[in-house]
Amino acid sequence: MRILLWCKTDRQTDRQTDVLDWNFAKRVLDDYVGQKGIKHIRFFGDGEPTLEFELIKKIHAYAKTINPNIIAEIQTNGVFNETIAKWLGQNMDYIFVSVDLLPKDHDKYRVTKSGEPSSPFVLKTLAVLHSMKDKKAKVGIRATITKYNIDNQKQAIDYYHDNFGIKIFWCDPKFSAVYDPADKKIVRIDLMHFAKSFMDAQAHAWKRDIFYESIFTANFDMKTNKACRACLPMPHVTTDGYLSACEIVPYGTKAGKMDPMIYAHYDEKADKIIYDQEKMRALQNRTLCQMPPECQACIAREHCAGFCLGETLNDNDCFYIIKPDVCRAVQYLYAEIGNLYPQKFPHGFPHQHP
Numbered sequence: 415m416r417i418l419l420w421c422k423t424d425r426q427t428d429r430q431t432d433v434l435d436w437n438f439a440k441r442v443l444d445d446y447v448g449q450k451g452i453k454h455i456r457f458f459g460d461g462e463p464t465l466e467f468e469l470i471k472k473i474h475a476y477a478k479t480i481n482p483n484i485i486a487e488i489q490t491n492g493v494f495n496e497t498i499a500k501w502l503g504q505n506m507d508y509i510f511v512s513v514d515l516l517p518k519d520h521d522k523y524r525v526t527k528s529g530e531p532s533s534p535f536v537l538k539t540l541a542v543l544h545s546m547k548d549k550k551a552k553v554g555i556r557a558t559i560t561k562y563n564i565d566n567q568k569q570a571i572d573y574y575h576d577n578f579g580i581k582i583f584w585c586d587p588k589f590s591a592v593y594d595p596a597d598k599k600i601v602r603i604d605l606m607h608f609a610k611s612f613m614d615a616q617a618h619a620w621k622r623d624i625f626y627e628s629i630f631t632a633n634f635d636m637k638t639n640k641a642c643r644a645c646l647p648m649p650h651v652t653t654d655g656y657l658s659a660c661e662i663v664p665y666g667t668k669a670g671k672m673d674p675m676i677y678a679h680y681d682e683k684a685d686k687i688i689y690d691q692e693k694m695r696a697l698q699n700r701t702l703c704q705m706p707p708e709c710q711a712c713i714a715r716e717h718c719a720g721f722c723l724g725e726t727l728n729d730n731d732c733f734y735i736i737k738p739d740v741c742r743a744v745q746y747l748y749a750e751i752g753n754l755y756p757q758k759f760p761h762g763f764p765h766q767h768p
Contacts, residue, residue, distance in 0.1 A: 417648065417649050419434060434466070438655055441685055455485070456766075464490055474505060489512065493535040508554065508765070511553065512557075513556070514560065519563035520563075544579050553578075553580060555582070556585075557586075567615035582625045588603060592663065616751070641723060644724065647677055647698070658675050674733070677694050708736055713748055714752065
């Protein structure tokens with residue numbers, strides 16, 4: 415399991431900072447990497463993490479002093495200079511670039527602060543990483559599937575593999591915006607349409623020895639009674655001084671209906687993390703056996719376990735209410751391809767979930 419560190423956000427918080435506090439980050443690394451033996455950290459952001467590049471390097475260096483073999487990963491928009499690209503390539507184990515598949519589709523939503531299409535910058539970064547002779551990192555694509563790119567997945571697989579050597583793809587459909595399920599900025603797609611198009615694209619990718627997965631298939635590689643790491647919970651370190659259980663909940667202050675995912679806060683004076691034991695128990699108790707009867711009878715029950723806590727909470731204000739459209743898509747995928755996973759991935763997925 416991993417620690418996720420939000421290095422940068424786009425919004426001001428009650429602590430009037432949008433940058434992760436170094437002392438808080440250090441405390442989490444000491445507690446979790448040092449004392450609990452966590453071997454994986456990921457840099458992430460509600461904003462772009464590489465905007466705090468020096469902080470990333472500082473955290474990375476400190477984590478290496480605790481465990482020289484720590485696995486380091488970053489999820490980024492890929493819009494940065496060659497110096498940053500080369501450092502990430504040499505020092506990260508995984509780099510997941512947010513690319514909504516083909517450039518023409520990507521640019522419909524992902525633009526620079528000045529309003530320019532961002533794909534030229536992203537493609538330049540991918541080219542730099544691909545050309546590196548001393549690259550350590552495995553580079554993958556993290557794509558949001560929308561109405562514009564849903565039918566272009568196979569074409570995108572070939573494009574990024576043939577031009578940039580990409581062999582890892584993680585593609586998820588657009589879900590409701592956190593805190594605002596009515597948000598229409600990106601139109602949600604029919605999840606059965608997604609499931610069928612994803613399955614077709616995955617078959618194409620697997621023929622080319624390319625890893626192609628989704629949140630819907632995240633547990634198909636092995637049985638589980640917990641949907642994800644939020645049920646443990648694993649720390650997602652926020653810029654406003656809290657531990658969140660889920661990457662879609664990046665703020666502790668004013669978390670609103672997502673507050674059940676915020677289970678600890680940092681006491682700066684004592685340099686100590688204060689845990690809410692009741693919230694932790696609630697997260698830990700969200701197991702398959704606690705889900706409603708529909709889950710118990712589901713063909714994919716041991717390979718879903720109730721689906722993502724954060725997405726479920728966001729749509730239903732509760733951990734334990736199923737999402738019927740998600741259920742139909744997961745059931746369809748598991749019935750069609752679930753039997754292929756034990757042979758394809760006998761030791762579990764070879765790549766990390768971004």
